[in-house]
Amino acid sequence: MDPVRTYFRNIWLALSSIAIGMRITMKHLFVPSVTVQYPDVKLKLPERARNRLYVNIDDCIGCDQCSMACPVDCITIETIKSTPDQDLGVTSTGHKKRLHVPKFDIDIAKCCYCGLCVYPCPTECIVMTDVYEFSEFDRNNLIYNFSVMTPAEVETARVKAKKAEEEAAAKKAAAAAAPKPAPPASPPPVPPTEPT
């Protein structure tokens, strides 16, 4: 193209594209804004959103599976065996509770919200809620203690469990002192056969 035509064409292109741009911006000036004024207005979370963990301690059987599933080890569980004279009741899913849970701590600061702890739980007592506003000034406040046992209760349970253990050990020692019946002869292991 010859330079004169290029020159005028460039001017025309510049002006027309500016006009298009300004028309677009003017149109957007009157389009309702997309801003959500967050603390006043909140967006609805998706149904399966994963946020803060919650443990319904009444249903916990202390199986420790959530803690083992956790990839960042943010769940710490301690358990004490119950003695036969104690009845800890059943969970809402019908499991019998056999362990005291004196400590069930979740360090939510470490939590990566993967939800892997939720799936193995046999009683569905650990769940992810839709609460996401829980910032703290002190990091220690982000360690959530879910256990409801008082220190006195923990102490009692511990003493009882120790006593039961000692009794069991004593019984075992007595049994060991008594002549041992011959162990039943186990059959030799059978090598697995190829399925036909």
Added chain:
Amino acid sequence: MELLQHIGLEQNLLTIVLVSALPLVFILLYALVTLYLEMKVSAHIQDRLAYMRTGWHGVLQPFADILKLLQKEDTVPAAADRFLFKLAPFVVFAGTYAGFAAIPFSSAYIGSNINLGVFFIIAASSLVVIGILMGGWASNNKWSIFGAIRSAAQMVSYEIPTALAILIAVMITGSLNLQEVTQYQSGGIQNWVVFGGSLPLTQKLLILPFTLLTFFILFIASIAEVNRTPFDLPEAESELVQGFNTEYSGMRFAMFYLAEYANMFLVSAVAVSLFLGGWSSPFGEALSGPLWDLFWFVAKGMFLVFVQIWIRWTLPRLRVDQLMYTSWKVLTPFLFLCVFAVGLILVL
């Protein structure tokens, strides 16, 4: 000093100082409004909301911003030229404010009714370049000096199209005094210079395309004069870190900012006075009178300021060579054509 005679006051030192401070009051109020307007317009163009939490729809935010700037520490870099560094923002603002002296805000108010009004404005606003160069040089910072040098190059280049465009309006109206230029255009929208002024009909129709083009070019050149996007190369946040005001903080920074906003209105006011009928009502004699005049003048000026904001949030920044190309190879030749054509038509 017309105002003094108008309201029947004696001309003494106190009243002179008071009357000459009126544009300052206007500039401060206008700066508050424009700060707010700029943020709101930019936000809504981008489908956002801008300030919503300080007062109703954030109307108190400009006050909060100014309060923040007031209490900031006034830092001077250790290696800076202290005297020039401290002086620069005031030189810039003084240059802008001097321009307001010759602006007719209303039929009853003009700071100084001098015969060379427009010429004085062009001359006084050149002081802004010196202030910016001063600030950039004294900061002893490579970004600042880059910004200042770009600013000087830009303002000097764009003063030529501005002056030529002003020349065309002066050719039509036959006066450099903005008060007289405005009076020439009074009597309704059809008498505005942008629509050919109050010439006989045939001449008017012939001159119309050229005056429209001239007004358009004057507006482009004036955006470049005030360093606004798309011609904000001297400030260029992304490449020059705010250019000449990189090292400034607190009130001195605010002074630069105020000068920029005041300059936006100054160039709009010149364009309004020369081409859009100044303070004269678009409906002829209806809705005129000193206060209505002020209203029309401010309304027209604010409209052009709004268009400047609108352009700022539409277009990206030009490259340096594109900037020079626009001025020397596009705007100036077209204005030469306009000067020639308008001169020919006026002689007819």
